[in-house]
Amino acid sequence: MVGLRLIALILTVAIGTTLHAWFSNLNEPIPAPLGSEAEITLKTELPKIKVATVYRITDVERTLIPPKKNLKEVKYVPSESEAIKILSLSDQYDGLVLKSVQTITTKVMNTETGEVVREKPEFVSIIYGREINGIPVIGPAADGIVAAVAENEIIYISKLWREIKEAGKKQIISAETAFTKLKKEELLSRPLYTGTKLEVREVKLAYYAGSENQKYYKIVWLFKCVDNNGNWVDVIVDASPS
Amino acid sequence: MENWLQNAGWSREFRHADAEVKKVDFGTQNSGYEGLDEADFHFHFGHGYKFVTGTWLALWNYSFCFNPGAIVSPGDLKKKWDFNNEWVFLHSCNVLSDVRAWGKALKYTHMIMGFSTTTYTSTDLLERFFKAAIEWDWDLYWAYYHATTETYKGYDSTIKAVIIADNSNQLYNDRLWGQRNVEPDEYPDDNEVVYREWVCSGGG
Numbered sequence: 140m141v142g143l144r145l146i147a148l149i150l151t152v153a154i155g156t157t158l159h160a161w162f163s164n165l166n167e168p169i170p171a172p173l174g175s176e177a178e179i180t181l182k183t184e185l186p187k188i189k190v191a192t193v194y195r196i197t198d199v200e201r202t203l204i205p206p207k208k209n210l211k212e213v214k215y216v217p218s219e220s221e222a223i224k225i226l227s228l229s230d231q232y233d234g235l236v237l238k239s240v241q242t243i244t245t246k247v248m249n250t251e252t253g254e255v256v257r258e259k260p261e262f263v264s265i266i267y268g269r270e271i272n273g274i275p276v277i278g279p280a281a282d283g284i285v286a287a288v289a290e291n292e293i294i295y296i297s298k299l300w301r302e303i304k305e306a307g308k309k310q311i312i313s314a315e316t317a318f319t320k321l322k323k324e325e326l327l328s329r330p331l332y333t334g335t336k337l338e339v340r341e342v343k344l345a346y347y348a349g350s351e352n353q354k355y356y357k358i359v360w361l362f363k364c365v366d367n368n369g370n371w372v373d374v375i376v377d378a379s380p381s
Numbered sequence: 382m383e384n385w386l387q388n389a390g391w392s393r394e395f396r397h398a399d400a401e402v403k404k405v406d407f408g409t410q411n412s413g414y415e416g417l418d419e420a421d422f423h424f425h426f427g428h429g430y431k432f433v434t435g436t437w438l439a440l441w442n443y444s445f446c447f448n449p450g451a452i453v454s455p456g457d458l459k460k461k462w463d464f465n466n467e468w469v470f471l472h473s474c475n476v477l478s479d480v481r482a483w484g485k486a487l488k489y490t491h492m493i494m495g496f497s498t499t500t501y502t503s504t505d506l507l508e509r510f511f512k513a514a515i516e517w518d519w520d521l522y523w524a525y526y527h528a529t530t531e532t533y534k535g536y537d538s539t540i541k542a543v544i545i546a547d548n549s550n551q552l553y554n555d556r557l558w559g560q561r562n563v564e565p566d567e568y569p570d571d572n573e574v575v576y577r578e579w580v581c582s583g584g585g
Contacts, residue, residue, distance in 0.1 A: 146423070147396070149423070209520065209553055239580045245552065248574055264579050285534055329502040
């Protein structure tokens with residue numbers, strides 16, 4: 140209703156998950172993201188890496204161009220390959236990796252029949268990520284560029300890109316030890332999914348960016364898993380020796 | 382989150398956590414206590430499931446094997462959001478993969494924001510959403526696109542965000558109360574919803 144500004148929050152959890160990070164002053168229990176009923180199996184070879192290169196962050200480029208138009212005004216959407224050309228980024232950033240390009244449409248659905256009765260393309264969404272010597276940079280503050288392209292122009296762009304310098308080598312825990320941590324739910328990344336089965340299909344090293352202000356990337360083991368519905372689930376374990 | 386809203390003049394209707402959360406909090410009733418339907422904006426954080434039989438949100442004491450009834454399914458909500466609510470934010474996995482079922486809840490509520498795939502806990506998601514929606518005064522769909530892509534672009538597997546609106550005017554023009562424009566409720570209600578889905582992670 141107009142004039143009222145009321146908010147409700149419900150923090151529900153199936154098996155002990157809470158907003159631990161947000162309300163840490165409440166001393167709530169550590170989340171159990173994989174679920175006490177989950178069965179975790181290994182379906183891949185574990186890498187034998189024991190040492191990894193450390194990178195120090197020396198500068199951060201942060202650029203945001205806010206949305207230039209309301210999408211209802213969009214009359215023409217270029218092809219995905221044209222949109223990438225309009226963005227034209229590939230030579231400017233070392234380690235830039237195209238991760239997703241997708242034409243976003245708005246659909247009108249009749250909820251009684253389930254039929255999509257109208258569909259309108261509105262922009263091309265492009266996401267670039269970063270790899271450092273073939274190792275991906277991941278996490279909630281990972282380097283990357285997100286752009287929306289419509290009518291032959293960039294209508295939104297957000298860039299986060301770090302200048303880095305090699306800072307030596309570091310011993311890391313083995314993938315076997317990391318897998319033991321995963322089973323104990325000692326994780327950096329907490330999926331909200333609670334499945335009954337989780338298969339580990341791939342294990343690789345990654346650099347983790349948890350905040351925009353960190354001085355070094357954290358070195359982590361990334362377990363790429365598939366749940367019993369066929370969804371991919373990233374599970375991340377800190378590779379630093381405790 | 383609460384700081385953002387309180388500083389913008391909002392007040393809290395209720396905050397329930399864990400075992401305090403009941404099915405009725407989700408607005409399953411059309412009289413008496415109507416839960417989220419008594420608040421303009423509702424945020425939910427918790428597990429979401431997709432199974433061959435449908436999608437659902439899990440309550441605190443849900444167990445796939447031992448207490449499968451402790452859920453909120455879209456069937457519990459059909460045409461129930463018809464009182465005071467405008468926007469529902471479901472930070473839960475999978476549930477908005479069923480647009481048809483969850484869209485039926487939107488009688489007069491304007492919009493549901495959520496995910497159709499696995500998603501991940503994040504302190505950044507709401508921070509980025511409210512910064513864009515309140516401090517920068519963006520349309521809600523742009524604020525949600527920005528928050529989801531910023532927060533999840535660094536994930537390797539596919540994460541898809543979904544926004545479902547009761548009509549196109551609400552999808553294109555709604556901002557939060559106090560941020561210039563909120564479209565009228567859809568009256569009379571029809572059986573159509575407008576939705577948009579995007580990949581917000583590295584997976585294609």
